[in-house]
Amino acid sequence: DQQVKQNSPSLSVQEGRISILNCDYTNSMFDYFLWYKKYPAEGPTFLISISSIKDKNEDGRFTVFLNKSAKHLSLHIVPSQPGDSAVYFCAASVRGNNNDMRFGAGTRLTVKP
């Protein structure tokens, strides 16, 4: 039961351009959404999050947008840098049950110099 889906397994962009990573979810009970970044041989690290009461959260080059009616969120990276090349996971937590976080399958981003 894949409640969080990242339909693009990979994305390649040129350095300096915008990277847009997408994520869809099916469970309307999710109330908090997170993006994690993972480099090879390392565990995922937290990148940015958004609460369901907001539709946008920005942190430097990273912005997450949430469209609750479409059950869709996206991560924008502007401008993209080669060091951003990694696998990005979106995750969602269920209202009242933050202990059980659901992750998407991940999108491998490659930023070409």
Place this chain on the structure above:
Amino acid sequence: KAGVTQTPRYLIKTRGQQVTLSCSPISGHRSVSWYQQTPGQGLQFLFEYFSETQRNKGNFPGRFSGRQFSNSRSEMNVSTLELGDSALYLCASKKVIGSLEQFFGPGTRLTVL
């Protein structure tokens, strides 16, 4: 402050065997969660332990079990290994059970032959 550590980092087993993986959380963190990462499936939640008690469990067969010790270290055991158990097993620690902020270890890569 030392991060989450997992041992061993790599493991090769054969079908039918059992395996035990270990996770030491960040000092002061009392919650440990385990995830299985496979290509195309992303991170799938296995279970969470807090104060030596399993607090939440994902949708995995009973062959997957775990425990937590009084020092918050956790072990995960998989019995009667199957080829499909080959994956990266990640553990994550949190300070308190309700926290959304979790820190991942580098994972244990299990290969079942």
